[in-house]
Amino acid sequence: MDRETKRLIEEFRRNEAGPLENNVIDELVGGELDREEFIRRAGMFGMGAGAIGVFLKLVGESDLAHAAPQLEGQAGGTIRLGIPVFGASLEPYLLNEGGSLAFAGIPGEYLTFTTPDGRVVPWLASSFRPNADATVWTFQIRRGVKFHNGKTLTAQDVVASMKQYVGQRNSNAGLSPFFDAAGVSARGQYTVVFRLKSAIGVFPYLLSQTTYQAIIQPAAIAAKPGSWVASGMIGTGPFRLRRYTDKRSADLVRHTGYWGGRPPMDGVRVTFFQGSAPLVLALRAGQIDLAMQLSPQEGAPFKNNPKYNYYLLPTSSHRQVSMRTDVAPFRDARVRRAVALVINRPQQIQRVMLGAGQIGNDNPFWRGFASTDRSIKQRKQNLELARALLRAAGAENLRFTLTTWNFLDHTDHAASIQAFARQAGIEVGLEVMDVSKYYDSEPAGADYATTTPWLNRPATLTEYGARGVPNIYLTRCYMSTGDWNASHYKNPEFDQVSRTYLAASEIAAQRRATKRMAGLLLRDTPVITDYFIRYVTAGSSKVKNYVPEGISHMRLAKVRLG
Amino acid sequence: MTRFLLKRLGLALVTLFLLSVIVFGISTILPGNVGRAVLGPFATQESVDALNEQLGTDRSVFAQYVDWAGGLLQGDLGTSLTKQVPTSDLLVPALENSFKLALVAFLICVPLSILGGVVAGLRYGRLTDKTVTITGISLAAMPEFVTGIVLILVFGIWLGWLPVTAQAEEGASAATQVKYLLLPALTLTLVLFGYIARVTRAGVIEALDSDYTRTAYLKGLPSSVVVRKHVLRNALPPTIAVVAVQVGYLVGGLVAVEVLFNYQGIGLLVYEAARQKDLPLLTAGVLVIGVVYLVVTLIADILYAALNPRIRLGAAE
Numbered sequence: 001m002d003r004e005t006k007r008l009i010e011e012f013r014r015n016e017a018g019p020l021e022n023n024v025i026d027e028l029v030g031g032e033l034d035r036e037e038f039i040r041r042a043g044m045f046g047m048g049a050g051a052i053g054v055f056l057k058l059v060g061e062s063d064l065a066h067a068a069p070q071l072e073g074q075a076g077g078t079i080r081l082g083i084p085v086f087g088a089s090l091e092p093y094l095l096n097e098g099g100s101l102a103f104a105g106i107p108g109e110y111l112t113f114t115t116p117d118g119r120v121v122p123w124l125a126s127s128f129r130p131n132a133d134a135t136v137w138t139f140q141i142r143r144g145v146k147f148h149n150g151k152t153l154t155a156q157d158v159v160a161s162m163k164q165y166v167g168q169r170n171s172n173a174g175l176s177p178f179f180d181a182a183g184v185s186a187r188g189q190y191t192v193v194f195r196l197k198s199a200i201g202v203f204p205y206l207l208s209q210t211t212y213q214a215i216i217q218p219a220a221i222a223a224k225p226g227s228w229v230a231s232g233m234i235g236t237g238p239f240r241l242r243r244y245t246d247k248r249s250a251d252l253v254r255h256t257g258y259w260g261g262r263p264p265m266d267g268v269r270v271t272f273f274q275g276s277a278p279l280v281l282a283l284r285a286g287q288i289d290l291a292m293q294l295s296p297q298e299g300a301p302f303k304n305n306p307k308y309n310y311y312l313l314p315t316s317s318h319r320q321v322s323m324r325t326d327v328a329p330f331r332d333a334r335v336r337r338a339v340a341l342v343i344n345r346p347q348q349i350q351r352v353m354l355g356a357g358q359i360g361n362d363n364p365f366w367r368g369f370a371s372t373d374r375s376i377k378q379r380k381q382n383l384e385l386a387r388a389l390l391r392a393a394g395a396e397n398l399r400f401t402l403t404t405w406n407f408l409d410h411t412d413h414a415a416s417i418q419a420f421a422r423q424a425g426i427e428v429g430l431e432v433m434d435v436s437k438y439y440d441s442e443p444a445g446a447d448y449a450t451t452t453p454w455l456n457r458p459a460t461l462t463e464y465g466a467r468g469v470p471n472i473y474l475t476r477c478y479m480s481t482g483d484w485n486a487s488h489y490k491n492p493e494f495d496q497v498s499r500t501y502l503a504a505s506e507i508a509a510q511r512r513a514t515k516r517m518a519g520l521l522l523r524d525t526p527v528i529t530d531y532f533i534r535y536v537t538a539g540s541s542k543v544k545n546y547v548p549e550g551i552s553h554m555r556l557a558k559v560r561l562g
Numbered sequence: 563m564t565r566f567l568l569k570r571l572g573l574a575l576v577t578l579f580l581l582s583v584i585v586f587g588i589s590t591i592l593p594g595n596v597g598r599a600v601l602g603p604f605a606t607q608e609s610v611d612a613l614n615e616q617l618g619t620d621r622s623v624f625a626q627y628v629d630w631a632g633g634l635l636q637g638d639l640g641t642s643l644t645k646q647v648p649t650s651d652l653l654v655p656a657l658e659n660s661f662k663l664a665l666v667a668f669l670i671c672v673p674l675s676i677l678g679g680v681v682a683g684l685r686y687g688r689l690t691d692k693t694v695t696i697t698g699i700s701l702a703a704m705p706e707f708v709t710g711i712v713l714i715l716v717f718g719i720w721l722g723w724l725p726v727t728a729q730a731e732e733g734a735s736a737a738t739q740v741k742y743l744l745l746p747a748l749t750l751t752l753v754l755f756g757y758i759a760r761v762t763r764a765g766v767i768e769a770l771d772s773d774y775t776r777t778a779y780l781k782g783l784p785s786s787v788v789v790r791k792h793v794l795r796n797a798l799p800p801t802i803a804v805v806a807v808q809v810g811y812l813v814g815g816l817v818a819v820e821v822l823f824n825y826q827g828i829g830l831l832v833y834e835a836a837r838q839k840d841l842p843l844l845t846a847g848v849l850v851i852g853v854v855y856l857v858v859t860l861i862a863d864i865l866y867a868a869l870n871p872r873i874r875l876g877a878a879e
Binding site: 087088089094096097169170171172226243245246247248249251271272273274275277278279281282284285286287435436438439440441444445448449454483484 | 595597598599600601602603604605606607608609610612613616644645646652655711714718719722725726727729731732820821822823824826830831834837838839
């Protein structure tokens with residue numbers, strides 16, 4: 001390295017980088033981070049591409065590739081999308097379904113973006129930076145961004161949007177545990193400061209599209225919660241809404257002032273589908289170009305078919321088989337471990353997901369998360385050990401009912417667990433409910449937390465969507481205070497390590513924490529996570545440059561039709 | 563006739579009132595609540611409670627009914643709880659869609675089924691009769707979902723002749739809309755053909771076997787005249803009654819077909835409202851379907867009376 005480069009690096013570390021950035025650089029130089037993870041972490045702490053490239057070169061890695069992706073297809077025309085119909089509102093703070101979030105995510109955009117490979121990158125924010133202990137995060141807002149109504153994006157819009165998301169009593173955004181309305185403020189035209197309730201080392205992830213409610217709206221609209229749809233869903237996205245007919249269809253046209261460059265397509269036509277069968281049939285008949293999401297079974301006819309593109313994306317989306325740690329027959333951890341040990345996970349993925357999955361290890365630490373320690377030993381099927389554990393626990397004749405609801409792979413998944421369990425002499429009954437019964441109080445009107453089947457049956461099978469970091473899974477499903485803690489798992493040691501993880505900014509500290517947590521979860525096994533989902537979808541082979549996202553958003557800014 | 567109509571109208575109003583009470587009453591045993599349906603399974607209970615309080619769905623069903631019925635008396639069908647728009651904004655386009663599909667299906671299905679039934683009746687016991695009867699029963703025994711998928715695969719995907727979704731683009735011409743509606747209408751035709759044709763066939767066989775038909779033949783009238791003036795005139799009234807009931811079904815009962823062909827009709831709208839416990843929308847939807855049933859039945863009664871003098875005389879007495 002020449003003297004000039006050395007001087008620039010030292011200058012950067014002294015003048016521009018904060019303690020967290022310097023720590024990431026130290027981790028790279030010390031060999032704790034590989035190239036991909038350094039890019040991911042450095043991006044999260046707001047380091048520019050130039051600086052990242054210099055540090056990569058410093059350790060002998062190749063620079064960041066800046067070449068524009070090779071674009072196929074032609075500009076112009078209208079792309080036709082198939083999106084499942086949604087029952088609830090399109091107002092951002094109320095979004096909760098794949099269909100509605102996919103549709104709202106076309107005109108709407110977020111401060112940051114979690115890439116399919118798990119990096120968080122600046123989006124409507126041009127950069128972000130934490131203070132020394134990650135309790136205050138400062139976001140620079142990108143200049144020159146225009147809303148669909150011509151207004152320029154400023155810090156005031158971001159503040160008003162965020163205040164709505166943490167201020168609405170019935171908000172689904174889930175951001176209020178991290179900061180409140182008083183904790184977000186504008187400093188000048190293009191700077192927003194978040195003062196968090198406690199340190200969060202991965203805060204930019206929480207403002208990306210994985211918190212799909214956090215769409216940035218114009219301040220005047222955000223100040224009136226519930227007015228976004230009526231105002232024409234005005235956002236900053238590559239396409240603006242022209243027409244929307246509830247449950248039927250919508251037309252969007254190119255946002256000519258889009259900050260990310262002129263979108264190639266003239267417009268987007270969305271058809272909302274009542275079920276997956278008509279959506280699949282419409283794709284096969286050529287009435288739509290691209291489907292939002294398919295199950296592996298629905299996607300099978302499109303695989304290896306030259307007329308279609310078949311997309312398969314690894315994600316952190318997973319299923320949790322929760323076993324109530326506070327009631328029989330699962331009070332004894334040996335019984336829970338025995339149930340986990342009967343599952344042949346590679347076979348499970350083949351049987352249930354037709355291969356579209358990644359093996360899980362009974363924890364929420366997806367291997368794509370930077371914080372996941374990959375040295376954690378993988379749990380494998382061991383029927384002999386399972387039987388021994390049951391004998392030791394005095395539960396040789398274990399019988400229980402696994403409760404779930406009729407959704408995607410759940411029924412097959414539960415039946416497959418039932419079949420594996422039988423090999424170890426465990427009798428599993430299945431209870432498959434309708435969605436409204438599974439997620440309602442029982443009986444209707446009773447106290448929700450203590451009666452709803454999904455949180456109170458002895459064993460349940462529930463789906464969890466993709467996230468860029470495992471924070472939500474930990475705080476809501478595994479920690480003692482979690483409101484989605486279906487296993488009723490209470491372990492003070494686990495809670496303590498979780499808190500350490502949540503506050504940690506250094507990757508090494510995060511990995512140490514996840515390794516300890518994974519160990520505790522393998523020992524206690526409150527939850528079985530036997531696989532993570534690969535997101536499956538398909539489109540016509542005419543569709544070029546499309547990359548799906550695990551959270552169901554459909555990014556169309558670069559898409560063309562061949 | 564006026565007295566007959568007034569009596570029917572009075573009965574219709576009582577029926578609609580009872581219908582609305584039953585819908586609200588039954589809703590108390592439906593699982594799910596509106597707040598949860600809007601906010602989703604993973605919303606906090608605090609959020610769900612807040613929304614239920616805001617929407618007024620935390621009140622008793624009786625209080626909600628009184629509120630809704632009060633609005634109805636002033637011509638207000640209520641506001642959808644999940645969509646927060648007047649229910650009429652959702653019902654009118656859905657009903658319009660349902661009428662379009664019902665009309666296309668009716669125009670294909672009814673003449674074809676009656677023709678099939680008449681031919682089978684006239685050829686009683688012969689190959690034609692057996693073919694019509696067995697085909698009709700076989701098609702009627704198949705769930706409409708299966709019939710629809712077969713038609714989609716053949717005409718939509720393999721041959722590529724017809725669109726597989728029923729919803730034409732906004733502003734499409736009438737011809738285009740009909741083209742989009744052909745596959746679901748054909749599905750319904752195949753499902754209903756056997757039933758209507760069998761009723762018609764039975765009527766024709768009975769009329770052919772009657773004294774007046776025999777007399778007409780003995781008088782030397784040509785076969786075509788006997789069939790037109792005596793057989794059909796007497797065979798059709800039961801068919802009209804059956805068709806009237808099917809029209810109500812065609813407008814309000816096509817959930818499976820609407821799902822399969824991705825068509826937003828009133829059947830699907832009401833089904834979704836029930837799933838989400840959106841009571842104002844559910845009740846208004848059921849009432850609208852009820853009105854359609856009552857109107858169609860009334861028209862059938864009038865036609866029936868026009869074709870059958872005994873009914874007219876009975877009503878006059």
